[in-house]
Amino acid sequence: MSAENGRGDETDETYDYVIVGGGTAGCVLADRLTEDPSVRVCVVEGGPSDVGDERILKLRNWINLLDSEFDYGYTTTEQPRGNSHILHSRARVLGGCSSHNTLISFLPLPEDLDEWVERGCAGWGPETILPYRKRLKNRIVPVAEQDRNPIARDFVAAAHQALGVPVVEDFNAQPFPEGTGFFSLAYEPEENKRSSASVAYLHPVLDRPNLTLRLETWAYRLLADAAGALTRVQVREKDGGERVLRAERELLLCAGAIDTPRLLLLSGIGPADQLRGLGIEPLADLPGVGENLLDHPESVIIWETEGPLPPNSAMDSDAGLFLRREAGASRPDLMFHFYQVPFSVNTERLGYPAVEHGVCMTPNVPRARSVGRMWLTSADPTVHPALDFRYFTDPEGHDEQTLVDGMRVARKVAATEPLRSWLRREVAPGPSVTTDAELSEYARRAAHTVYHPAGTCRMGAPDDPLAVVDPELRLRGFDGVRVVDASVFPTMPTINPMVTVLLAAERAADLITGRESVAAGRVER
Numbered sequence: 001m002s003a004e005n006g007r008g009d010e011t012d013e014t015y016d017y018v019i020v021g022g023g024t025a026g027c028v029l030a031d032r033l034t035e036d037p038s039v040r041v042c043v044v045e046g047g048p049s050d051v052g053d054e055r056i057l058k059l060r061n062w063i064n065l066l067d068s069e070f071d072y073g074y075t076t077t078e079q080p081r082g083n084s085h086i087l088h089s090r091a092r093v094l095g096g097c098s099s100h101n102t103l104i105s106f107l108p109l110p111e112d113l114d115e116w117v118e119r120g121c122a123g124w125g126p127e128t129i130l131p132y133r134k135r136l137k138n139r140i141v142p143v144a145e146q147d148r149n150p151i152a153r154d155f156v157a158a159a160h161q162a163l164g165v166p167v168v169e170d171f172n173a174q175p176f177p178e179g180t181g182f183f184s185l186a187y188e189p190e191e192n193k194r195s196s197a198s199v200a201y202l203h204p205v206l207d208r209p210n211l212t213l214r215l216e217t218w219a220y221r222l223l224a225d226a227a228g229a230l231t232r233v234q235v236r237e238k239d240g241g242e243r244v245l246r247a248e249r250e251l252l253l254c255a256g257a258i259d260t261p262r263l264l265l266l267s268g269i270g271p272a273d274q275l276r277g278l279g280i281e282p283l284a285d286l287p288g289v290g291e292n293l294l295d296h297p298e299s300v301i302i303w304e305t306e307g308p309l310p311p312n313s314a315m316d317s318d319a320g321l322f323l324r325r326e327a328g329a330s331r332p333d334l335m336f337h338f339y340q341v342p343f344s345v346n347t348e349r350l351g352y353p354a355v356e357h358g359v360c361m362t363p364n365v366p367r368a369r370s371v372g373r374m375w376l377t378s379a380d381p382t383v384h385p386a387l388d389f390r391y392f393t394d395p396e397g398h399d400e401q402t403l404v405d406g407m408r409v410a411r412k413v414a415a416t417e418p419l420r421s422w423l424r425r426e427v428a429p430g431p432s433v434t435t436d437a438e439l440s441e442y443a444r445r446a447a448h449t450v451y452h453p454a455g456t457c458r459m460g461a462p463d464d465p466l467a468v469v470d471p472e473l474r475l476r477g478f479d480g481v482r483v484v485d486a487s488v489f490p491t492m493p494t495i496n497p498m499v500t501v502l503l504a505a506e507r508a509a510d511l512i513t514g515r516e517s518v519a520a521g522r523v524e525r
């Protein structure tokens with residue numbers, strides 16, 4: 001790695017590619033593009049390095065990273081039908097959210113990708129995208145035997161018994177309509193070490209002379225040249241110093257589903273009237289920037305256990321459940337994480353007691369129909385954008401009903417052996433909350449995010465007025481700028497999305513370099 005190999009005049013350093021955001025997608029691109037030693041790549045990353053930092057590298061420490069110095073800590077606007085107090089954690093560290101998250105790793109389901117093609121994203125079908133799993137450098141394995149806590153095993157057994165869903169040994173072996181089991185994680189079980197995008201892709205290549213990392217450096221504006229091409233990015237370093245970096249080939253925006261649209265808006269790319277209202281001169285009227293804010297909302301049901309639990313685990317939420325409520329459906333429409341700790345941040349705020357020893361289930365909405373938006377409230381680049389997820393506002397009531405059903409399913413599993421004998425009492429919402437209306441009220445007030453915002457620079461066909469990038473991820477109306485991160489998702493995949501981001505970045509690397517796609521074989525359905 002070099003900090004000296006930029007070329008140019010006093011203010012400009014020039015590279016072939018400048019990657020904004022050394023996160024999940026950015027690390028993949030940084031590695032793939034620097035495989036060619038003649039290509040100079042600069043990564044601008046707002047956070048510090050993760051190298052040698054056990055706080056980041058120990059997977060089980062993830063929960064202590066929430067609301068820490070490694071978290072940008074976004075908030076939401078008031079959610080009249082949901083929880084207005086959710087902290088939307090986004091990682092501020094090399095590797096991005098893959099250095100901060102629980103590393104649960106699911107391939108997207110084929111139908112999730114079919115849906116993208118139906119939305120005008122030619123070239124993103126399962127036959128093209130799923131074969132990229134062969135390229136992934138992360139070590140992805142089912143939770144190791146030594147990490148399988150007895151109570152999590154009994155949750156799986158009880159879910160199987162109560163609901164008749166199969167026990168799945170490896171959720172990535174084949175697409176599944178439903179099932180319960182231990183998750184697959186991107187980790188090294190021997191040391192409980194992350195196999196994040198940073199560890200898997202960047203750590204082995206940090207000494208490449210054609211790779212420059214600019215850490216703790218914040219990109220806040222893209223600049224057009226005299227011909228109107230966006231070739232430069234203005235950045236602020238930790239000590240307050242300013243710098244302009246220039247890309248001779250492409251600028252690659254990988255700042256994530258909140259910060260990529262934020263950067264575009266600050267640069268005058270977005271809904272023109274909105275930008276003018278803030279005193280930002282519009283460069284391009286792209287009404288879709290910041291729209292289509294997607295997420296997986298969840299709720300929580302907590303039990304006190306009969307005393308302390310055995311301590312072993314990979315990251316305290318190692319098992320779960322996927323359920324289809326509609327017989328014969330090809331995809332699940334209800335998902336659970338099972339936590340062997342009581343995740344009580346939202347319930348304590350509502351006045352429910354804290355318990356010393358407990359567990360919880362967090363039913364979530366895999367394909368939520370409520371869609372939100374984000375926007376700037378100020379032209380000042382240090383001011384956080386407004387995020388309005390519009391949780392539980394879909395007119396059919398699908399999202400709310402999914403959580404109500406989820407609460408009931410959770411109780412059914414909890415009442416089934418071998419889980420039942422572990423549990424002393426339900427503490428939140430408690431057994432007196434039983435009607436649909438009561439369950440809905442509680443589930444929405446105690447709701448949380450699974451931390452999966454996506455969709456705010458969605459990919460789409462030329463006739464999609466809200467598409468921000470085309471199916472080759474090129475920013476609409478500009479040459480030489482692509483967006484590569486979770487913001488390009490046109491719809492939310494059913495599963496936890498990190499692997500979808502990794503696959504998208506691998507695909508993007510091929511689109512950028514012109515290398516042939518990995519898709520030689522056919523996808524199993």
Ligand SMILES: Cc1cc2nc3c(=O)[nH]c(=O)nc-3n(C[C@H](O)[C@H](O)[C@H](O)COP(=O)(O)OP(=O)(O)OC[C@H]3O[C@@H](n4cnc5c(N)ncnc54)[C@H](O)[C@@H]3O)c2cc1C
Binds near residue numbers: 024090096259
């Ligand atoms: C707590 C938590 C748990 C999660 N658990 C899971 C899970 O178990 N499984 C799963 O599949 N998904 C999980 N997710 C979601 C998943 O991690 C993300 O969807 C995915 O990693 C997003 O990747 P990305 O490349 O879009 O963005 P990120 O990985 O967030 O990368 C963005 C990067 O850009 C940097 N950046 C942002 N703005 C700027 C700027 N202006 N200048 C310079 N740098 C900038 C950031 O510091 C960051 O490094 C979780 C997320 C969180 C927060």
